[in-house]
Amino acid sequence: MTRLTTRTLSSLPAVVRRPAYDRSHLSPGIVHLGLGAFARAHLCEYTEDTLELEAGAWGVTGASLQRPDQRDRLSPQDGLYTLLKRAPAGPELRIIGCLREVMVAPEDPAALVARMAAAETRIVSLTVTEKGYCHDPATGRLRADHHDIVHDLANPDAPRSAVGLIVAALKARRAAGAGPFTALSCDNLPHNGGVLRGLVRDFAALSDDGLAQWIEANGAFPATMVDRIVPATTEADIAEVAGLIGLEDAAPVIGEPFRQWAIQDVFAAGRPAWERGGAQMVSEVAPFEFMKLRMLNGAHSSLAYLGYLAGHETVSEASGDPVLARFLEGLWAEIIPTVPAPQGVVLGDYAQALLARFRNPAIRHRTWQIAMDGSQKLPQRLLGTIHDRLKQDAAIDHLALGVAAWMAYVSGTDEKGATIDVSDPLAATFAEKAKAAGRNATALSRSLLSIEAIFGADLPHEPRFTRAVETHLAALFDKGAKATVAAL
Known part of the structure; x- marks a missing residue:
């Protein structure tokens, strides 16, 4: 040709x-x-x-x-x-x-x-x-x-x-x-x-x-x-x-x-x-950037990890799953109170527009692609929101599940026992920690939370966060992604 x-x-x-x-x-x-x-x-x-x-x-x-x-x-x-x-x-x-x-x-x-x-x-x-x-x-x-x-x-x-x-x-x-x-x-x-x-x-x-x-x-x-x-x-x-x-x-x-x-x-x-x-x-980009990082990128990453673990190859498949769609609604309900709305934007409408974009069947955006480089993305996409929710004494169930899903993903083994190709600058570190911890959620979550370059110095010592992540990770290992999400 x-x-x-x-x-x-x-x-x-x-x-x-x-x-x-x-x-x-x-x-x-x-x-x-x-x-x-x-x-x-x-x-x-x-x-x-x-x-x-x-x-x-x-x-x-x-x-x-x-x-x-x-x-x-x-x-x-x-x-x-x-x-x-x-x-x-x-x-x-x-x-x-x-x-x-x-x-x-x-x-x-x-x-x-x-x-x-x-x-x-x-x-x-x-x-x-x-x-x-x-x-x-x-x-x-x-x-x-x-x-x-x-x-x-x-x-x-x-x-x-x-x-x-x-x-x-x-x-x-x-x-x-x-x-x-x-x-x-x-x-x-x-x-x-x-x-x-x-x-x-x-x-x-x-x-x-x-x-x-x-x-x-x-x-x-x-x-x-x-x-x-x-x-x-x-x-x-x-x-x-x-x-x-x-x-x-x-x-x-x-x-x-x-x-x-x-x-x-x-x-x-x-x-x-x-x-x-x-x-x-x-003159000021921050309100748009903040909204997008937390509502789009935070949801994208969480959906990518859970969707991959649940066997969905693409975002459209994952967001079309009623169980995972309900998870997204719950996640956005936790995120929205931490996001000042840019001028002219209704955040609830923005969330619904995001869901429609995620579900576009003509776009084959692989969950594996979005899951790449999570060690670099988590602080901006999820952990900042978790910090703010903890300060508000507000629920973090869906946010913590997003972090636990990342941990299950970087452990390197999916729900069927197949190897996950973890593409991340810290992939070797994750593999070493996963090998030492095995499928023990307590050991793995504590080991991964000790990586200060990702989690900083404060979150690993916040019991509301660490308990929630450990509980969700144990459920992911025991019941799988869809059953864990459905139980929320």
Whole structure:
């Protein structure tokens, strides 16, 4: 089959939306670190919308920080790829054209730093997941002992972490007498802009206090809230896209129709008119971010662990299970009193909209995918809510079950005795603790709760929390996920 390229765009079926601007005039303006599916289905589509309405210097250079896979798939396609939006009424197809090139950081980190430091680069955005920030999720501080940070401090001309790359490029900008670019985090981290600012400043201070002060005084690190369900692309998706567009596309992305992007409007060197594509440019992102992290992400993670344990492969299957749907309603009832509603939002209506999104049968978002990297996600998605509920002397039954389900999941064995592929930076630690504890809920819960990087210093000594988690974990081991949820 003929490959999707600039030359073959004209052969696409009429139902496929294609770039409505001249790509040959697209000049660079954004470097994006961590060119995964989410960035290509979210930031790139908003940028595509903006370019169609207002052409400008906002072409995107994508950078893979680990492997060459994305470059190898996208470069033969001139950076073009299909965004397939799965709606209950049927698929929507769009070719995204704003991606100009893909670089691979480990192959030539100096070249990537030079691209970031170039005068035409005005924004460096990133989606590197929580673990890509090389920080302690419980405190938000830089881990100076992280192996990537240790490497980057010793090899400043060949950084491999996102923080190291940003600091190296800002150092080059300062040396050239240029102002800084805007560093724009698009990851699901509370106060992601402030966290990134602190990490960049702290890293710089470890070698050059003057640079750290320059970054603090001149840098721009807007907070953002991003929202769109983007499942991992499968071979079946690739085959489906080929059948729909009549061309081979090695790098399509799949997303739900819904999307949301709230951005703190603080930029150092200009920005695209993203608001013309539907983004919300706001002075304060925190209310949107807080609502999403607790109500969407907290529910997503809890449902992923329980759904996986109950044998559900996807979120739509799990949320369509009446027993787990009742769990979500109970979970949201515990979460909502801890969430100040953003202006114009009714939280109960927001919860019902989330349930409808979860149940979209056209989206195959695997519970295993959402369950990844739980050690990095729990503090933001569940533990903060638990802290607040304990202060209110309020019930935490559903929240504690979410934590217990995570423990059962990372124990590495499902309800049928099959091995779970636990994808997490602390997977080896979990395996060691699970081997020592076996199926003893008391031993396993106490061992996992002792991981201060996840649970901090307070929660492991809060008996209301520890008893609830231990009780739920014992039930999960004894009766299974569905029976445990049904008993709530």
